[in-house]
Amino acid sequence: MDGTSSNKRQLEAQLEGDSNAKRHNVTMRLETLDCSVCSEPLRPPIFQSSLGHFICLSCRSEILDKKCHLCSAVTSFERCFGMEHVIKSVTVACSNAKYGCAEQIIYYQKEEHEKMCPNAPCFCPESGCGFAGSTMALLGHMTGKHKCPLSTCDDPSMVNVYLYLEPGLRVLHCHEDDQFFLFNMASESFGHAISVVCVQPRVTEPKFTCDLYYDSSTTDDSQNSCCKVRSSSLSDGLPTGYDLIVPKGKVSDEGNGIMLRATIRE
The missing domain is CATH 2.60.210.10 (Apoptosis, Tumor Necrosis Factor Receptor Associated Protein 2; Chain A)
Incomplete structure (x- = not known):
């Protein structure tokens, strides 16, 4: 193995170690990840009011008066790519874990997975x-x-x-x-x-x-x-x-x- 290949593998191992070091188990209120209008799990595309309230595409399409549904402030709703990145990184265990399912599912895909989970009881x-x-x-x-x-x-x-x-x-x-x-x-x-x-x-x-x-x-x-x-x-x-x-x-x-x-x- 030449020096270039060795250095490349060392760099890849270091990056992987750094990535793993940043992974932590955290707790949070899952309603934070739900649309504040319909309470369904947020999924891309996600929209944010000027006051930081998140809504899903379906609810965004139904809001016609440009008012925030939580505080009634006049606002615009813009695509929030940052929240989409967060949502895609949140995984949860299947409800059928105790019956043998080892899948870790993206939060907004949990319901779809459980409808087809082969480990459902x-x-x-x-x-x-x-x-x-x-x-x-x-x-x-x-x-x-x-x-x-x-x-x-x-x-x-x-x-x-x-x-x-x-x-x-x-x-x-x-x-x-x-x-x-x-x-x-x-x-x-x-x-x-x-x-x-x-x-x-x-x-x-x-x-x-x-x-x-x-x-x-x-x-x-x-x-x-x-x-x-x-x-x-x-x-x-x-x-x-x-x-x-x-x-x-x-x-x-x-x-x-x-x-x-x-x-x-x-």
Whole structure:
């Protein structure tokens, strides 16, 4: 290595050390970083009144009387590049840090990040449990702690699962895209009730459909039902309502001899 390269690396190391030395953990009132009109996080472009009050672009576009909304002084609102530089340098932890998210997000991007954060929690639906964690953490919890039977598949575009009609929860995990489905089998006064839900942190429009089919070897009876698969974080427990009902009298009360076939399509 020649002397020029060595000196260059030494200079880069010194600059990096100086930069790190200037980094400190500080505390501040986060409303200082919010628009003083709408209280939404400030983001570029940011405007400042002649008296130092900051507002966002949207609120600036709605102020037509040239008066400061805080003190009513006549003023102009000019672009404040200095505040924009400050805003871009402020990072905060994701609210899902305790569930495994290690991201440090620019303050005004926090809400957008958390809407899509893969570590947002899902919740155990078992009564009195209280577990919360990422989708895959909940999957491990359900199969490990509560011993829910697990089925797996590799191709999420079309999945066939065969399940005996017995009360309890059944788990389906699609490896390719980590989709997690939960089947609930319940014995009700009117018969056997089955429902299916896609477990994920955010409720979205149904992405999957599910064909539920049963065939009783004891009574020669069969039934088919097609439904849109709901999504849920299970924060309020299992969704209400059922997707297939096997009426009383169609099969024995115990469901013996019943095989349920679930076909999930994207």
